[in-house]
Amino acid sequence: MRAWGWYLGIAAVLAACWFWLWTNFHLVPDPMPIHFTLDGQPDAWATKSLPSALSLTGLPTLMLGIVGAAAVGLTSVSAREAGERQKMISTGFGPVLSRWMFWISTIIVVSFTASLLGHYGPLNDLLMVSGLILSTVFFGLRIRTLYRRVSAVYPPGEKEQHMRYGFYWNRDDPDTVVSLENGMSTTLNFARPGAWGILALLLALPTLAIILGLLAG
Incomplete structure (x- = not known):
């Protein structure tokens, strides 16, 4: 299926869940739960609406x-100025990513809808987390297969041979920030301590926002 087909699937699942919620809205408690603890129990509520x-x-x-x-x-636009290898990667990347987005969106929206209708608890959380992990693992395997298929047609450059699951790792490269030969991307060399420091800084603000959101909830 093409990438746009998976995004239409996301819209269809959301519409189905909205219809389910609308037709069963009488089951939603008032006040309705809007935040849940790690064990799946509500700890914040809002007026039913x-x-x-x-x-x-x-x-x-x-x-x-x-x-x-x-x-x-962005991947498609960047690939236009790169070589044939990156164009082939870009073509295969869209459907793989959109499929992953479909599954994690479906898991989240179904879980949220069920929670609003009173089907919350440890089992609901376990199913949601397990589904997200499995879909992410499957996504990683699909990306790995994509790169193997592309490499069979267009062998990777010297630096790209050091890519492992999307991460660049080369102890012999003294640079922390590395430009790949594909002319398409710049990445971090995670064999260098400085790369982990940069990553920590990049993740600091969103992590802080998530923590504050959890505390506020």
């Missing part, structure tokens, strides 16, 4: 769809 309930289930899906579409678009 259908628009709010639809927003809670739709916003994560919308954000994932935008991020996925943007990633595919």
